[in-house]
Amino acid sequence: MSLLAFCEWLDSTDWSTALHESMFMYPIVESTHVVALMLFVGFATILDLRLLGLTLKRVPVSQVAERLLPWTVAGFIIMVITGVLLFYAIPVRTYQSIFFRAKLIFLILAGLNVWFFHTRIFTRIAEWDLALITPKAVRMAGLASLVLWAAIIIAGRMIAYNWFDCDIQPQSAFVNWAAGCVVPLPTP
Amino acid sequence: MLLPFFEWCETLWLGQFVIGSNWLFPVIESVHLLGLALLGGSVLLVDLRLLGLGLKDRAVSELALDARRWMLTGLAIMVVTGIPLFLSEPIKLYYSTAFWIKITTLPIALAFAFTVRARVALADPVRGTARRQQLVGALSIALWVTVAVAGRWIGFS
Numbered sequence: 440m441s442l443l444a445f446c447e448w449l450d451s452t453d454w455s456t457a458l459h460e461s462m463f464m465y466p467i468v469e470s471t472h473v474v475a476l477m478l479f480v481g482f483a484t485i486l487d488l489r490l491l492g493l494t495l496k497r498v499p500v501s502q503v504a505e506r507l508l509p510w511t512v513a514g515f516i517i518m519v520i521t522g523v524l525l526f527y528a529i530p531v532r533t534y535q536s537i538f539f540r541a542k543l544i545f546l547i548l549a550g551l552n553v554w555f556f557h558t559r560i561f562t563r564i565a566e567w568d569l570a571l572i573t574p575k576a577v578r579m580a581g582l583a584s585l586v587l588w589a590a591i592i593i594a595g596r597m598i599a600y601n602w603f604d605c606d607i608q609p610q611s612a613f614v615n616w617a618a619g620c621v622v623p624l625p626t627p
Numbered sequence: 628m629l630l631p632f633f634e635w636c637e638t639l640w641l642g643q644f645v646i647g648s649n650w651l652f653p654v655i656e657s658v659h660l661l662g663l664a665l666l667g668g669s670v671l672l673v674d675l676r677l678l679g680l681g682l683k684d685r686a687v688s689e690l691a692l693d694a695r696r697w698m699l700t701g702l703a704i705m706v707v708t709g710i711p712l713f714l715s716e717p718i719k720l721y722y723s724t725a726f727w728i729k730i731t732t733l734p735i736a737l738a739f740a741f742t743v744r745a746r747v748a749l750a751d752p753v754r755g756t757a758r759r760q761q762l763v764g765a766l767s768i769a770l771w772v773t774v775a776v777a778g779r780w781i782g783f784s
Binding site for chain 2 (some may be wrong): 477484
């Protein structure tokens with residue numbers, strides 16, 4: 440089963456239609472996604488700013504991480520649950536959205552950055568825990584995180600707009616390729 | 628009574644400029660969200676601490692002082708982007724319940740942040756009783772979440 444066929448099957452389920460057409464559930468899920476963003480991206484930003492030496496300068500990085508990461512993880516879990524529900528409400532269109540696809544790529548990069556930070560940088564935290572000016576690799580990880588989460592927010596917001604939707608043709612060949620549009624051949 | 632004011636807002640060039648572009652409104656909206664993330668982080672850092680959570684080994688006043696710059700930056704981003712968003716659709720907003728909830732809760736949240744909350748958060752730790760701190764933290768979170776949810780809800784009306 441192709442991913443598109445899977446999304447079409449999701450689209451055909453009653454719950455997907457119900458969520459999409461619900462007067463309150465869809466806005467509630469969307470609003471929860473935004474409130475969780477305040478917590479998740481908010482605290483990720485605080486940690487990144489600390490890595491860059493721009494806030495909480497007298498607080499050891501390990502303390503910031505230890506106290507804020509549980510909240511950050513909780514926020515991320517809410518973001519994923521509500522995000523999956525938002526996808527489930529409008530599966531085919533979202534699957535074929537170039538912004539959704541860009542968002543997933545940025546999410547993977549942000550995940551790699553987190554993995555890199557925790558396996559390569561955080562393990563040697565004792566060397567720079569109290570440093571006002573953290574090592575360059577640490578600052579780079581913080582900056583990359585800031586840029587990637589900003590890109591994820593922007594791409595996510597853009598999913599709502601239909602400029603590049605598959606059902607609006609003609610689109611450039613690049614858009615049709617990137618969005619995975621199935622474009623019918625022009626009838627003679 | 629306020630309708631003439633909203634109608635006048637609709638005539639301003641900034642709103643017309645935003646409407647004139649396909650991309651401007653979504654781009655400004657995105658930056659509005661980036662400001663929200665920054666505001667959310669810097670506000671919740673202090674509010675959770677007031678509730679005895681998060682960075683509880685540090686003094687509230689230390690966190691509040693460190694977060695202040697970023698809270699003001701987040702607020703500035705939100706106001707600077709919020710104004711053109713408003714000016715691009717004032718009549719729609721005039722008839723939106725969500726907008727009126729947001730625009731009445733926002734000044735309350737701002738006034739609360741810069742008076743009661745600022746006093747409690749920056750006070751010498753000995754003076755603020757734990758109960759009072761918790762109440763201020765919870766109220767602050769409730770106010771900002773209301774502003775954010777009402778703001779998001781404008782898009783559904």
